[in-house]
Amino acid sequence: MTIPHPPATRVTAALARRGRWRLPEVAFWALALAALFLLPGRYLILNEIAILALFALSLDLLLGYSGIVSLGHAAFFGLGAYTAGLLARHGVAEPVVGLFAAAGAAALVGFATSFLVLRGSDLTRIMVTIGVALVLGEIANRMAWLTGGADGLQGIVMGPVLGTFEFDLWGQTAYGYSLAVLFVLFLLARRIVHSPFGLSLCAIRDNPLRAAAVGIPVGGRLVAVYTLAAAYAGVAGALLAQTTQFVSLDVLEFHRSADVLLVLIIGGTGYLYGGIIGAVLFRLVQDELANLTPQYWYFWVGLILVVLVLVGRERVVATLAAPFAGLLRRFGRPVREA
Amino acid sequence: MAPALRTIGLHKNFGGLVATADVSLTLEPGARHALIGPNGAGKTTFVNLLTGVLTPSAGRILLEGADITGESAHRRVRRGLARTFQINQLFRDLTPLETIGLAVSERQGTGRDWWRRVGTKGAVIGEIVAIAERFGLGDALEERTATLPYGKQRLLEIAIAFACRPRVLLLDEPAAGVPEAERHEILAAVAALPRDVAVLLIEHDMDLVFSFADRISVLVNGALFRDGTVEEIARDPAVRAVYLGEEADA
Numbered sequence: 001m002t003i004p005h006p007p008a009t010r011v012t013a014a015l016a017r018r019g020r021w022r023l024p025e026v027a028f029w030a031l032a033l034a035a036l037f038l039l040p041g042r043y044l045i046l047n048e049i050a051i052l053a054l055f056a057l058s059l060d061l062l063l064g065y066s067g068i069v070s071l072g073h074a075a076f077f078g079l080g081a082y083t084a085g086l087l088a089r090h091g092v093a094e095p096v097v098g099l100f101a102a103a104g105a106a107a108l109v110g111f112a113t114s115f116l117v118l119r120g121s122d123l124t125r126i127m128v129t130i131g132v133a134l135v136l137g138e139i140a141n142r143m144a145w146l147t148g149g150a151d152g153l154q155g156i157v158m159g160p161v162l163g164t165f166e167f168d169l170w171g172q173t174a175y176g177y178s179l180a181v182l183f184v185l186f187l188l189a190r191r192i193v194h195s196p197f198g199l200s201l202c203a204i205r206d207n208p209l210r211a212a213a214v215g216i217p218v219g220g221r222l223v224a225v226y227t228l229a230a231a232y233a234g235v236a237g238a239l240l241a242q243t244t245q246f247v248s249l250d251v252l253e254f255h256r257s258a259d260v261l262l263v264l265i266i267g268g269t270g271y272l273y274g275g276i277i278g279a280v281l282f283r284l285v286q287d288e289l290a291n292l293t294p295q296y297w298y299f300w301v302g303l304i305l306v307v308l309v310l311v312g313r314e315r316v317v318a319t320l321a322a323p324f325a326g327l328l329r330r331f332g333r334p335v336r337e338a
Numbered sequence: 339m340a341p342a343l344r345t346i347g348l349h350k351n352f353g354g355l356v357a358t359a360d361v362s363l364t365l366e367p368g369a370r371h372a373l374i375g376p377n378g379a380g381k382t383t384f385v386n387l388l389t390g391v392l393t394p395s396a397g398r399i400l401l402e403g404a405d406i407t408g409e410s411a412h413r414r415v416r417r418g419l420a421r422t423f424q425i426n427q428l429f430r431d432l433t434p435l436e437t438i439g440l441a442v443s444e445r446q447g448t449g450r451d452w453w454r455r456v457g458t459k460g461a462v463i464g465e466i467v468a469i470a471e472r473f474g475l476g477d478a479l480e481e482r483t484a485t486l487p488y489g490k491q492r493l494l495e496i497a498i499a500f501a502c503r504p505r506v507l508l509l510d511e512p513a514a515g516v517p518e519a520e521r522h523e524i525l526a527a528v529a530a531l532p533r534d535v536a537v538l539l540i541e542h543d544m545d546l547v548f549s550f551a552d553r554i555s556v557l558v559n560g561a562l563f564r565d566g567t568v569e570e571i572a573r574d575p576a577v578r579a580v581y582l583g584e585e586a587d588a
Contacts, residue, residue, distance in 0.1 A: 195451055
């Protein structure tokens, strides 16, 4: 009736397969690196894509791996942006130091607010996350003496990255810097989601009731991942502040939280590349459509969103990109039925 | 030796509705105990109180002599109280391999490792293999759980509770909804549970109850109606009346 002795080696191999590097992944990062040298004149948008990708990656840790819906993730993005901006403005010009500070500040607030997000249903979580972002936005607005309020935080002067790479006018250093940070944090995220801790997050996402019933401390794990995702978003925000040398209230606004969710929905959740692929598509399509019909950009975004959600992303992708379906699978995206 | 599990005056009401009424029940170490009762008698509520899904309105729960009334659900599991669910509560998108692995590594205390890859701990692998064999899941280990046949899913329910290495195991209708052809596998798995684990079987199926249990408790309207050996309960006319849906008390 069953194989009497499933060998331990087979079990080990099956588990190891989860975390193996696949060729398309390597190719993807090679392409991203190649763009640093082959696409002069496109560095500004590439930099934006890398930052948006990191932001979406952080949301994927919450939504894709842990099942936590957030519509206020900009709270941590904005917090990181202001932290890095303020540090640079007050004399700490080294960008990497700013990244760590931004991650720390966002993690702290993420940890504190995680206890609000832990409880309740998806709707509660959506509302609470929106609420936290609104509160932070208003605080930034009120503390104009510190943040510059509606005028934005000006006078940010960045030193060279690691004392070596001077930021240039064309944004080559900016893109290289953001890409490097994205890659390092991607590696870390990849490591984490393939660990027992990461697997327990997937279990909580699938069924919190059962997760607790096999001894997984659901609350503790969610606090940990929420804090981690906040730190990631903080770093993304810091990158934006450092590479554009400007921070405005816009970094905390609702549309930023909504956009990043959109990016993740477009790219797909739960395989880490969704946020990155989504960011590429989102920014490129936005760029094209904005050139075509600047004032109707959100019309198209809205339309795409409705189609994606109603028809189902799997089916849209399968139809539009049948030739690439195999490729996507080889990125390690789990195949799920609706 | 302290009883494996003991409740003292356990009580739960939802507003005016009493779901569990002053239940005092004792499970001896290694017991084969069945909890029966008509639909809506509060059997599942009772299990949810024991496992920490619900908080009791009054009363205490002792696991091997230690008071666990205020403990969270996952702590109770670590202390040795595991359960299965009447309706499958599995991780749909994970494989049985990953599911059993999760339970094993949580019990071994390596579930929070965030830097080590899964599948690199020999102790976890060895135990996964042993459990998969025991429950006949060897050839289904790498399937996505949601696509498994229903009978296999029921077996996985028991397997992951077993993986927590419980001292007390609560089985909530383990064979519910399983097609006749796959039933014997479940019954065999239940019968083969280690003798030193106390088992509380919540069941409707009288054949299963009589073949498995030494003692039976009857729950009616949330309260303990009878408690006795299998023979005593089988002979009790009041139980028969309640259970067969006849007039119990006027």
